[in-house]
Structures are given as C-alpha cells and as structure tokens.
Amino acid sequence: MDDHTDQIRKPRADAVRNRERVLEAAKAVFNAGGPEASLEAVAKRAGVGIGTLYRHFPTREALFEAVYRREVEQLSELAEQLKNAKDPVAALRRWLHSGVEFVATKKGMMAALALAVQSGSELHAFSFDRLTKAIGSLLDRAVAAGGMRADISPEDLLRAFFGMCYVHDQAGWQATALRLLDVFIDGLRVRPKIKERAARRTSPAAKRKR
Amino acid sequence: MDDHTDQIRKPRADAVRNRERVLEAAKAVFNAGGPEASLEAVAKRAGVGIGTLYRHFPTREALFEAVYRREVEQLSELAEQLKNAKDPVAALRRWLHSGVEFVATKKGMMAALALAVQSGSELHAFSFDRLTKAIGSLLDRAVAAGGMRADISPEDLLRAFFGMCYVHDQAGWQATALRLLDVFIDGLRVRPKIKERAARRTSPAAKRKR
DNA sequence: TTGTTAAACGGAGGGTGCCTCCGTATCTTC
DNA sequence: GAAGATACGGAGGCACCCTCCGTTTAACAA
Known part of the structure; x- marks a missing residue:
C-alpha cells in the first residue's frame, strides 16, 4: 500500500x-x-x-449556495469598498440598501440568504461567513468611530436584515424594507449631534400612506 | 321557487x-x-x-388560522390592556416582547404569523387585521404622546417583528430577537431626553458574546 | 318507529416531487 | 486500442398533496 x-x-x-x-x-x-x-x-x-x-x-442547499455564491461575493466586495467611506454609519446603511437591491433582483436570493441566516447545523455555509465578515467590518468601523452601539453582533444584524426583507414578494416591499432598515440603523446609533441628524433627515424616509 | x-x-x-x-x-x-x-x-x-x-x-392555511386563532386573540387582548399603561413606548416594547414569548412557546406560531405577514392575496387573514389593529393602537398612542416617529405603519412594524423572530429555531434566538426589537424601538423613538435614556439602559440589553 | 334525504365520511387514486441505486455509457490513461 | 475509473440517466420506492365519489349516518317528518 x-x-x-x-x-x-x-x-x-x-x-x-x-x-x-x-x-x-x-x-x-x-x-x-x-x-x-x-x-x-x-x-x-x-x-x-x-x-x-x-x-x-x-442537496438543494448545495445547489443554492453554488448558484448564489457570486452574488454573495459581490455583496461582500461592496462592503470591502465601503470600508473606506468617510462616514461609516452611512456606509453600513448603503450596504444594507444594496442588499435590498440584490434581493429585489434575484428571486431566489432570499432562499439563499435564508440558508446563511439559519446557518442550521455544522456546515456553516460559505455565505454565512462571508456576509458576517462583511457586516462585521462595517460594523466595527462604525463602532470604533463612536457612531454606533457595540452590543449588536454581525450575526444579529444579518438576521435583522434578512427579517426586514422577508416580505420580498409583496408589492412595495422594497420601500418598506428600506424604511425599516433605516429605523433600525437609527436605533443602532449612539445619539448623534442634533445638526447631523437633521441633515440626514432630508434624504431617505418614504412618506407614510395612512 | x-x-x-x-x-x-x-x-x-x-x-x-x-x-x-x-x-x-x-x-x-x-x-x-x-x-x-x-x-x-x-x-x-x-x-x-x-x-x-x-x-x-x-387549505393548510385555513387550518393554521383556526389553530392559532386563539393565540392571536390573546396577543391582541394583551395589546388592549397595555393601552392603558402610562408609558406608551414601554407598552409597545412589552407587547413585542410578549410576542417573542408566544413564538417561543408555540412551535407552529411562526408559520401562522407568516400567513398574517404575507397577507398574500385577497383573503386578508383574520390574524393580519387583528394584529395590525393591536399594533396600531399601541403605535398611535406612542406617536400621540410624542414619543415616537409617525412614519411607520402598523403593518411595517408587524413585518419587522416577524422578521426579527425569523430564526426562531436557533439556540438563543430569543435573546437575539429581544435585542433586535429593542434596537428597533430605539430607532422609532423620537430622540429622548438624555436622563431617560440612560435610565432605560440599565435593564434590557444582553451582553454581547464576541 | 320508520322512511327520506341532505350532509358528512373516508380513502382510493392520480399527480408531483424527492432521492437512491445501479446497469450502462463515456472519458482518461497507458 | 484496451482497461479501468468515473460519470450518466432514469426507473422505482417513498411521502405528500388534493379531489372525487360511492357509502354511511344523522336530522327531520310522518
């Protein structure tokens, strides 16, 4: 032998x-x-x-991962780029918004992310690691810059992101998701200076219907 | 005839x-x-x-609704009671926390809520109306009291709640969900007075692992 | 009681999808 | 070209979904 x-x-x-x-x-x-x-x-x-x-x-999952690997990588690379933005909180926000974009475009993307989020069992999917790291780097910078509270983990944020996109097949869900994410980020912020906050107010926010 | x-x-x-x-x-x-x-x-x-x-x-959905109708009603009644709390923001928070409790107890509850959240198509499930109203009443009071921004609809909040609970079968998800919900509520708050905020800080918040 | 009839029962059956297994076909290497 | 490793494909067993309809049973009237 x-x-x-x-x-x-x-x-x-x-x-x-x-x-x-x-x-x-x-x-x-x-x-x-x-x-x-x-x-x-x-x-x-x-x-x-x-x-x-x-x-x-x-397994079905294996196929999913393979199919959406590229997308996950793109998302991850985007985070890499955003790491150099001057406002780290805004960078995080932009990243999340891009995530919504992705989900909107690829109809199976949510299922792929579901795998990452559930991260059921041992395999600890590629996507989970990749996305967690991506978010982590953005999060860390924001925290380090003093703009954000430190008691939320990247995993948590990933889950929250996923959750907000859950209704990805209802009309108008995108606006909802973006709004919810903005609220969430607001919640993550260490209380900002008033001016800063007022300034930001002008741009995002969707008008409420009712 | x-x-x-x-x-x-x-x-x-x-x-x-x-x-x-x-x-x-x-x-x-x-x-x-x-x-x-x-x-x-x-x-x-x-x-x-x-x-x-x-x-x-x-349909499977019909059966779900029937099975979880009672639970949804309970949740809804709880909201009714909480309407009289003196701090409407805290009331909302407590309600959401109770929601987590429910999901934790009933293994099929999330599926039932999924129906409500998706509210796919015409039928516009019983649960959707009921929960939306429950949240709406709490939300309105909080907004009226000046404690909360007004551009989030009850539907949005319901969806967010659901999303945060999505990982309801992972170990330790409850702590995560509660934390995420707290962050979200923070995001909903109109900027509070400093003291108030510091005070609240003491209680909730789970220690972060990493 | 008994008869009539609407209402409800139950499960066979047709359809779809999952996944495994293994005889057959095809590619690489020598 | 032959041998041996590797990959192919689809039949077949299983589980579940849902419908359809012949049979049973409960409610009501006589």
Missing part, C-alpha cells in the same frame, strides 16, 4: 460541462420560479438526468 | 365533533412537528379520513 503516486486524473470533461449546465439551468429556474422550483425541472432544463444533478449537488 | 322557509337544519353532530378533533390533532401536531408536518398525519391522529380534514379546512 504505497508507491503509486496519488496523481489525480484530469477531471472528466463531461462532468465539468454538466456541472456548468446544471448551474446555469438552476440560476434561470430559481430566478424565475422562486426557490420552490423542482429540482427535476432544473435537471430537465439542463438536459441532464436527475441523478447527475444530485451527484454534483447532493 | 318560494315558500319553503329556509330553516336551517341543526348541524350534524359528527361534523361538529370531527372538526373539533381535527383542530385538536392539528394543534398537537403543529406544536410538536412544526409547520411542515403532513396533513395526513393530522388526519390520522384525529382519527378521521383525509377527506374529512379537507372538507373542514380546505
């Missing part, structure tokens, strides 16, 4: 191709039909057997 | 009995196994055929 250098074979061409096809199909199907969409539909669309799909992505 | 006084027959005894049984069984099953639990399991537990279950509750 030695000798044969464990050289790895080149991965099979068809396998690579099929994986890609499935991913493509899944993206299309999820973005359109929501997260309930059947995996068999995905397989059919990809032109592969259901068995192949399951071999590449053993 | 006249004459026969449309006297209504007394409802059949077995129908009444079965309805009750199903409700009972559903309560048990949902509270234990969560909202995913199969309706067939409910039927079996109730000792009735699946057809009977469907006749009484044509």
Whole structure:
C-alpha cells in the first residue's frame, strides 16, 4: 500500500460541462420560479438526468449556495469598498440598501440568504461567513468611530436584515424594507449631534400612506 | 321557487365533533412537528379520513388560522390592556416582547404569523387585521404622546417583528430577537431626553458574546 | 318507529416531487 | 486500442398533496 503516486486524473470533461449546465439551468429556474422550483425541472432544463444533478449537488442547499455564491461575493466586495467611506454609519446603511437591491433582483436570493441566516447545523455555509465578515467590518468601523452601539453582533444584524426583507414578494416591499432598515440603523446609533441628524433627515424616509 | 322557509337544519353532530378533533390533532401536531408536518398525519391522529380534514379546512392555511386563532386573540387582548399603561413606548416594547414569548412557546406560531405577514392575496387573514389593529393602537398612542416617529405603519412594524423572530429555531434566538426589537424601538423613538435614556439602559440589553 | 334525504365520511387514486441505486455509457490513461 | 475509473440517466420506492365519489349516518317528518 504505497508507491503509486496519488496523481489525480484530469477531471472528466463531461462532468465539468454538466456541472456548468446544471448551474446555469438552476440560476434561470430559481430566478424565475422562486426557490420552490423542482429540482427535476432544473435537471430537465439542463438536459441532464436527475441523478447527475444530485451527484454534483447532493442537496438543494448545495445547489443554492453554488448558484448564489457570486452574488454573495459581490455583496461582500461592496462592503470591502465601503470600508473606506468617510462616514461609516452611512456606509453600513448603503450596504444594507444594496442588499435590498440584490434581493429585489434575484428571486431566489432570499432562499439563499435564508440558508446563511439559519446557518442550521455544522456546515456553516460559505455565505454565512462571508456576509458576517462583511457586516462585521462595517460594523466595527462604525463602532470604533463612536457612531454606533457595540452590543449588536454581525450575526444579529444579518438576521435583522434578512427579517426586514422577508416580505420580498409583496408589492412595495422594497420601500418598506428600506424604511425599516433605516429605523433600525437609527436605533443602532449612539445619539448623534442634533445638526447631523437633521441633515440626514432630508434624504431617505418614504412618506407614510395612512 | 318560494315558500319553503329556509330553516336551517341543526348541524350534524359528527361534523361538529370531527372538526373539533381535527383542530385538536392539528394543534398537537403543529406544536410538536412544526409547520411542515403532513396533513395526513393530522388526519390520522384525529382519527378521521383525509377527506374529512379537507372538507373542514380546505387549505393548510385555513387550518393554521383556526389553530392559532386563539393565540392571536390573546396577543391582541394583551395589546388592549397595555393601552392603558402610562408609558406608551414601554407598552409597545412589552407587547413585542410578549410576542417573542408566544413564538417561543408555540412551535407552529411562526408559520401562522407568516400567513398574517404575507397577507398574500385577497383573503386578508383574520390574524393580519387583528394584529395590525393591536399594533396600531399601541403605535398611535406612542406617536400621540410624542414619543415616537409617525412614519411607520402598523403593518411595517408587524413585518419587522416577524422578521426579527425569523430564526426562531436557533439556540438563543430569543435573546437575539429581544435585542433586535429593542434596537428597533430605539430607532422609532423620537430622540429622548438624555436622563431617560440612560435610565432605560440599565435593564434590557444582553451582553454581547464576541 | 320508520322512511327520506341532505350532509358528512373516508380513502382510493392520480399527480408531483424527492432521492437512491445501479446497469450502462463515456472519458482518461497507458 | 484496451482497461479501468468515473460519470450518466432514469426507473422505482417513498411521502405528500388534493379531489372525487360511492357509502354511511344523522336530522327531520310522518
């Protein structure tokens, strides 16, 4: 039981191709039909057997993660950029708002985030780590700058964000989500100087209906 | 096509009995196994055929509403009582905290609330109206007392509440939810006097882990 | 009581989706 | 080209959803 250098074979061409096809199909199907969409539909669309799909992505979650990995990364990179903004609280706000944008665009995104948020069990999804770190960095800066209370964890904030977006398929939910997030951020703020606050007031805020 | 006084027959005894049984069984099953639990399991537990279950509750949602109606009413009544509290902001906070309690106790409650929150389509569930009104009354008083900004609707708040409870099956979620709700309420407050705020600081707040 | 009839029962059955398993096909390597 | 590893695909078993309709049963009248 030695000798044969464990050289790895080149991965099979068809396998690579099929994986890609499935991913493509899944993206299309999820973005359109929501997260309930059947995996068999995905397989059919990809032109592969259901068995192949399951071999590449053993669970629905795995497929979700793969499909929305790029999006999560984008969101994460955005946080990276915003880290250099001069007003860290505003940066956090902008990041959250972008998150809403993402959810609005990608119909299956919420399901993907749900995984991250629940972070059920051991696997501790890629998305969870990534997003937690992203938020954490923004949060830390805001706290360090003295603009924000320190007793909320990135995980908490992620959950809150997710929660506010929950109703992502109701008409007008975006405005609601943005408003709720703004309120939340206000709650996070260490009491600001009056002027500063008044200034900020002018921009966001949506007019209330009733 | 006249004459026969449309006297209504007394409802059949077995129908009444079965309805009750199903409700009972559903309560048990949902509270234990969560909202995913199969309706067939409910039927079996109730000792009735699946057809009977469907006749009484044509949709899963209908059954949910029926099962959690009492809970929603309790929550709603609590709001009624709290209306007389002297500090309306604190009253709102207490109500929300009670909500968390409810969710913690009843395993299917979140699913029931989900219905209310989504309020998908026309039916505009009983729960939605009831909870919206409950929150509305508390909110209005707080706003009227000058303690709270006026641009958040009861619906919004309900959604936010729901969102904060979303992770209701993770260890320690309750503490998180309470903390998040507190932050949110802080965000809702019209900027308070300093003393007041400092005083409140002492009680709630959970220590942050990291 | 007994008969009539509307109301309710129950579960078979058709549909869909999940996931596994394994005989077959295809690719890589020598 | 042959061998062996790897991947394919879809049949099949399972669970659940929901509908439909022949059978049963309770309410009412005679």
